[in-house]
Amino acid sequence: MSTNAENRIDPITASVLQRRVDAIAKEMATMLMRSSRSPIFNEIGDLVTVVFDKDGNTLAQAEFAAIIAFGAHPALEYIINYYGDDIHEGDVIVHNDVYHGGNQNADTGIFMPVFSAGQLVGWTAAKGHMADIGGMTAGGYDPNARDIWQEALRIPPVKVAEKGVFRRDVWDFIAANIRFDFVMEDIKSMIGCCTIGARRLGELIERYTLPVYENHMDYILESSARQVRAEVSRWADGHYYGESWMVSDGFDTTKRYKIACDIEIKGDEITFDFSASDDQAPGITNMPPASAKGAVRIAFLMLMASGDINIPTNQGLFEPIRTVFREGSVLNPRFPAATVFGNQMSDEVVECIMTALAGILPDRVSAGWNKYLCTSTNGVDPRTNEEFGTLTVFQRTGPGGVQGTDGWDALGFTGTAGQMRAPDPEMFELTSPHFLEYHEYLPDSAGAGEYRGGMGTRSAWVSYGENQHGVTLGDNVRAEGAVPAQGLFGGMDSGLNDMTVTFPDGTVHQWGSKEIIAMPPGTRVESLLGGGAGYGDAFKRPAEKVLAEVRDGILSAERARSDYGVVLTSDGTAVDTAQTAALRA
Known part of the structure; x- marks a missing residue:
């Protein structure tokens, strides 16, 4: 029986416990990245580590890949229901099935129950993108x-x-x-980091006692939910509609799929209903509900982060949210549909939510992000005669501008919210058979605005792997007729993406957004990824800022004049104030 002292809530103790649990999740991530074999883990950080309470509520997470982090909770919900009372100290559970709570089959998870004095007190989990998880093609990505x-x-x-x-x-x-x-070695690392997390959590509970720990963590979740509900209640009640379009499904490059969201705000609750989205695709371009729910949470987190409140990322943050995904749609396909591309559709989900709420939350929403595009490559490294698999996520598109600030340059994919790392160029060359010629910002790529979009990147590399294939993963490819993401409140639209492949025989190919190709040794890839859309009238951007970007080489004098109405002196070192004023007038 708990005592009054154990039931009493001390805000300082609550803060200490919340930060300690958060530190446990981060220690787990550090251990996983330092002990794993795959560069997808130790260089890119395409992974998450999470601490849950005994009922599966998220308490803290190290969300290098947010789309995976928010996809961990639905998987654990299913695991708890599946095993019921058949959960014991020393159990280690592996799971990836998208038709039973998973967000992507490649994102495989390890879930470990935590016991204290023989009683279930929580869970630790690690999920990460496996370099291979079976299927007909190495790496798991195959548009066919x-x-x-x-x-x-x-x-x-x-x-x-x-x-x-x-x-x-x-x-x-x-x-x-x-x-x-090496994938099995990565799984060992995941088990190891969950073991460390379980040990740390057990030590924490032993120090503070289980009643104190549970009461204070419940208080933290309730406090988070209370703050979020208070914030949502300030938003105008009503129905708001937004949509986005995915180009190409891997079979038909002219095919367009609508992702549509009807948002209802009522009091302190918000419902995201995607029932009007198109029917499921015949191939990989479908999004499992766990992944779609994760993308909704990412967009919601962006909206909340733009406010003045600071809430830890736990289950309470999303307590007021309801999501609806129509069965048989691209966001909830019927079994046994392929779904491996689903995480990448986070861009479309976020875009239609931002579009829907721009009218009532102009200070919270982001202008359009240029949809992400990277490649997955697999083959044999001739230096070692060993198989390799990697992702070229150093390629980065640009996010949109927001009220008060420019988009973050080369941030990339909404599904990772800027937290998944780009691999070190030298490590990219050491761990896979590629030679990186250059990787840099792409000048003139940002959509103009009072607050411009983030810049995209340009890159080029040569592949010399044997039996190598590559798959593009993304959208907004110019050659497929993609439409740029929209600017907001007078800002200009985003850029588009171009991927040019030059084969050893001199043949040139425009690589599509979801296309698998053979890559003989000597194949060269040139990537031009556009920036994000602008926010606000570009003619209101301070002329000195425009001049500084021309000096830095990221904006041309021609675009300064045409997009921003800023005319430079003949030597390009200063603003011609008279001509600028006349042009802007």
């Missing part, structure tokens, strides 16, 4: 896939350790279906 079995090995919840006993049969079964040996 028609169903989930062609994409990956489906792993519904299964215990690789039970009551502390290692299940060799389960481990060997999973390993037998994965091409790259």
